[in-house]
Amino acid sequence: MKEQWRLLKTGFNTAFSNMAIDRAILVANSKGKVPPTLRFYGWVPRAISIGYFQSLTDEVDILTCERLGVDCVRRITGGGAVFHDKEVTYSIIIPENHPAIPKNILKSYGRICNALIQGLTHLGISSTYAPINDLLVNGKKISGNAQTRKERTVLQHGTILMDVDVDTMFSLLKVPNEKIKDKLIKDVKQRVTSIQHVLGKKIGFEEVEDALKIGFEDEFDIELIKGSLTKEEETLARQFEKACFSTTQWNQRR
Amino acid sequence: MQAHSVYKIPQGKLLKISLEYDEKNNVIMTIRIAGDFFAYPEEAIEAMEKKIRGTVLEQKHLLEKIQAIISEDHIQFIGVDAEGLTQGILMCKP
Numbered sequence: 001m002k003e004q005w006r007l008l009k010t011g012f013n014t015a016f017s018n019m020a021i022d023r024a025i026l027v028a029n030s031k032g033k034v035p036p037t038l039r040f041y042g043w044v045p046r047a048i049s050i051g052y053f054q055s056l057t058d059e060v061d062i063l064t065c066e067r068l069g070v071d072c073v074r075r076i077t078g079g080g081a082v083f084h085d086k087e088v089t090y091s092i093i094i095p096e097n098h099p100a101i102p103k104n105i106l107k108s109y110g111r112i113c114n115a116l117i118q119g120l121t122h123l124g125i126s127s128t129y130a131p132i133n134d135l136l137v138n139g140k141k142i143s144g145n146a147q148t149r150k151e152r153t154v155l156q157h158g159t160i161l162m163d164v165d166v167d168t169m170f171s172l173l174k175v176p177n178e179k180i181k182d183k184l185i186k187d188v189k190q191r192v193t194s195i196q197h198v199l200g201k202k203i204g205f206e207e208v209e210d211a212l213k214i215g216f217e218d219e220f221d222i223e224l225i226k227g228s229l230t231k232e233e234e235t236l237a238r239q240f241e242k243a244c245f246s247t248t249q250w251n252q253r254r
Numbered sequence: 255m256q257a258h259s260v261y262k263i264p265q266g267k268l269l270k271i272s273l274e275y276d277e278k279n280n281v282i283m284t285i286r287i288a289g290d291f292f293a294y295p296e297e298a299i300e301a302m303e304k305k306i307r308g309t310v311l312e313q314k315h316l317l318e319k320i321q322a323i324i325s326e327d328h329i330q331f332i333g334v335d336a337e338g339l340t341q342g343i344l345m346c347k348p
Contacts, residue, residue: 077296132333150295
């Protein structure tokens with residue numbers, strides 16, 4: 001019999017709740033209270049997440065975010081700023097010593113990204129892993145990923161772009177050099193793609209979830225069983241949201 | 255004196271250093287190491303920022319100090335390394 005992992009479809013939540021849920025699952029998994037878990041989710045309202053090491057005020061135009069109703073949150077993972085709009089976000093939480101997870105961090109990015117690649121093939125999309133943390137289709141980025149390891153547990157989360165609005169994204173993000181902003185926007189439009197752009201049609205959120213689920217099952221030779229957050233995870237998530245992810249102290253700590 | 259640098263690590267990520275240093279003695283007073291890189295464990299970067307204080311702003315000193323911290327605290331970097339950090343910090347000097 002195949003190993004069974006938990007599948008969570010938590011739907012659309014705020015940025016603060018989303019980051020708190022990922023963290024709560026990590027804690028529960030590290031205590032052996034829940035199996036390895038694959039979670040799919042979306043962001044309402046739209047939000048920007050920044051990497052653990054980034055400075056919020058350096059990266060994000062906070063006033064424009066407020067005006068457009070876009071939330072901002074600091075992740076517990078490194079990496080860059082992401083505008084979460086039309087996308088499917090996944091997270092995988094699994095013990096660091098699980099045989100499915102390479103000890104080498106970069107290799108483990110590759111392994112998890114392979115699951116995404118397999119998932120995308122079920123939508124008819126051929127993609128490749130571009131180290132450190134991107135997936136490309138025809139040389140253009142369709143997915144960004146970030147991993148942390150805490151309490152002997154791996155948490156990797158990432159996005160699969162369903163559609164992309166580069167102009168709005170750059171109204172929210174600051175660029176190092178305003179003078180070349182127009183050129184930068186043009187470059188990024190050339191370098192980023194989405195499911196809708198590749199296929200020339202819209203694909204539903206659930207259809208993407210289903211394809212990615214199969215990708216993870218195939219890559220890791222496991223069976224994903226639909227479940228829900230435990231009471232303990234829900235309580236923990238509420239605590240993390242209140243004490244950490246929704247606070248200025250956390251989000252503006254750098 | 256306050257200083258900043260933005261440095262794209264070759265084959266790596268974008269490093270953004272903010273520095274306050276004592277011009278007379280050429281010594282780092284405070285530093286913030288920001289950017290879109292990865293470091294494991296993440297919290298080690300804050301410890302590194304504290305440990306770098308007091309280091310002379312000079313290539314050899316700085317590189318040795320950073321290498322020592324990486325080794326002491328068992329830090330794994332992805333998208334940045336000791337050489338890149340050193341370079342980014344030195345770029346803060348006019």
